[in-house]
Amino acid sequence: MTVAAPPLTRVPNFINGRWQDSTASDWQDVANPATGEVFARVPLSDSVEVGKAIDAAAAAYPMWRRTPPEDRIQPLFKLKALLEDHQEELARFITQENGKTLSEAKAELRRAIENVEVACGIPMMMQGYNLEDVARGIDESMIRQPLGVVAAITPFNFPGMIPFWFLPYAIACGNTFILKPSERVPLTMRRAFELLEQTGLPKGVVNLVNGGKAAVDSLIDHPKVRAISFVGSTPVAKYIYARAGANGKRAQCQGGAKNHVIVLPDADMKMAAQIISDSAFGCAGQRCLAISVAVTVGDAQKVFRDSITEAAASLRVGNGLDEGIQMGPVITRQSKARVESLIGEGEKQEIFGPVLSLVHANSLHDALAFLERSAYGNQASLFTSSGAAARRFRYEAPAGNIGINIGVAAPMAYFPFSGWKDSFFGVQHGQGRDAVEFYTEKKVVVERWAAEHSRKF
Numbered sequence: 001m002t003v004a005a006p007p008l009t010r011v012p013n014f015i016n017g018r019w020q021d022s023t024a025s026d027w028q029d030v031a032n033p034a035t036g037e038v039f040a041r042v043p044l045s046d047s048v049e050v051g052k053a054i055d056a057a058a059a060a061y062p063m064w065r066r067t068p069p070e071d072r073i074q075p076l077f078k079l080k081a082l083l084e085d086h087q088e089e090l091a092r093f094i095t096q097e098n099g100k101t102l103s104e105a106k107a108e109l110r111r112a113i114e115n116v117e118v119a120c121g122i123p124m125m126m127q128g129y130n131l132e133d134v135a136r137g138i139d140e141s142m143i144r145q146p147l148g149v150v151a152a153i154t155p156f157n158f159p160g161m162i163p164f165w166f167l168p169y170a171i172a173c174g175n176t177f178i179l180k181p182s183e184r185v186p187l188t189m190r191r192a193f194e195l196l197e198q199t200g201l202p203k204g205v206v207n208l209v210n211g212g213k214a215a216v217d218s219l220i221d222h223p224k225v226r227a228i229s230f231v232g233s234t235p236v237a238k239y240i241y242a243r244a245g246a247n248g249k250r251a252q253c254q255g256g257a258k259n260h261v262i263v264l265p266d267a268d269m270k271m272a273a274q275i276i277s278d279s280a281f282g283c284a285g286q287r288c289l290a291i292s293v294a295v296t297v298g299d300a301q302k303v304f305r306d307s308i309t310e311a312a313a314s315l316r317v318g319n320g321l322d323e324g325i326q327m328g329p330v331i332t333r334q335s336k337a338r339v340e341s342l343i344g345e346g347e348k349q350e351i352f353g354p355v356l357s358l359v360h361a362n363s364l365h366d367a368l369a370f371l372e373r374s375a376y377g378n379q380a381s382l383f384t385s386s387g388a389a390a391r392r393f394r395y396e397a398p399a400g401n402i403g404i405n406i407g408v409a410a411p412m413a414y415f416p417f418s419g420w421k422d423s424f425f426g427v428q429h430g431q432g433r434d435a436v437e438f439y440t441e442k443k444v445v446v447e448r449w450a451a452e453h454s455r456k457f
């Protein structure tokens with residue numbers, strides 16, 4: 001007896017508080033990277049659908065910005081509780097569509113929840129400042145106001161976390177929001193938006209549009225969209241930053257990476273190898289903070305090479321849903337073939353897979369000079385037991401996120417996710433206070449009320 005295959009999920013858009021089947025003519029398969037099984041179809045929405053989401057967000061904005069901050073954060077408290085309650089289920093969506101292990105999926109959801117928690121502090125974080133008597137009887141103050149409609153475009157590698165670097169801050173600040181998640185992993189956010197729907201947010205405050213380049217271009221070009229947050233590869237980050245700038249929008253664009261670790265001979269070599277192995281091979285090397293080049297200094301070379309080889313060989317690779325698996329597959333068969341073909345050129349390329357290049361330097365000075373030559377600056381790490389070396393590294397390393405005896409220096413939600421060079425285009429980063437700066441504009445008010453102090457004309 002043949003059993004009929006279950007129907008493929010058609011991923012809908014969420015516009016103006018309603019789930020809508022897309023009218024797109026182009027659809028793309030969504031496959032489980034561990035099995036190759038296609039289990040959903042995602043629409044590549046066009047400018048008309050994106051326009052509807054923008055109109056919905058624009059219509060919701062006047063009411064939402066007038067909602068007191070204290071009331072704006074109440075749905076976020078509910079969202080936190082819902083994300084906690086549905087963590088296991090969301091993690092399964094992440095593993096199913098991205099391939100990473102279930103424990104890695106849960107870990108990324110923790111950071112998502114943490115960002116929701118931090119954004120609940122908006123009544124404090126959004127405050128301005130003031131000074132009385134800047135001249136006799138004249139007071140001056142700075143207030144922060146939301147921008148209006150803002151949008152975020154996110155990548156495949158953290159389907160549950162990266163949208164939450166933006167969404168909670170954007171709406172807590174009084175903006176209305178449109179998310180365009182990666183078309184390769186649309187189901188985690190589909191489920192997250194079902195949870196958002198239960199929080200009591202008014203219609204149009206958050207919208208979800210699935211799609212690819214055409215949807216992105218429509219967001220960037222639409223005059224009602226005031227700001228764009230982007231995370232993805234460097235060429236696309238550069239393109240979006242330039243196009244948003246040409247359209248007069250503010251943009252924060254996080255790009256790709258090639259992260260280095262320097263291992264000094266005085267490091268605890270066993271610990272270093274374990275931690276660096278986790279950084280290089282965790283999430284199948286598809287973390288933007290994954291270490292991809294280890295620079296050993298002096299005598300560290302041989303012992304580190306042996307330890308890291310042993311750590312890498314001991315990893316259990318397989319389907320991320322299976323118990324005891326430490327590394328899942330990369331996102332697609334094509335990515336695997338690409339990673340394999342790039343291994344030979346690894347020193348120059350951004351491989352974005354579970355590959356660690358080993359390089360040797362004679363001194364910390366030479367190792368730092370090597371890092372200086374990299375086009376990227378997302379993260380740099382040092383393993384050492386010397387405070388002086390650590391201090392020098394922290395001071396001189398050319399990257400925005402620094403790890404000292406840390407393999408993945410991922411900033412907590414109340415610190416900015418920094419990034420330098422070709423890993424970031426913009427001024428304000430994601431998360432924490434930077435997010436509040438990004439999603440608000442400053443207004444300065446100078447006031448004269450005290451008649452007795454008025455100038456005589």
Ligand code: NAD
Nearest residue numbers: 154155156181182212213216232233236254255256257288
């Ligand atoms: P990607 O650049 O291919 O896609 C990211 C987003 O941009 C997706 O939503 C996609 O639909 C859209 N997009 C793709 N091509 C486009 C185009 N030509 N025009 C307009 N939009 C386009 O990135 P990815 O493969 O999904 O993600 C992996 C990359 O993201 C890696 O390079 C990784 O280093 C980087 N990343 C960086 C950070 C960071 O913090 N700097 C974090 C996570 C991932």
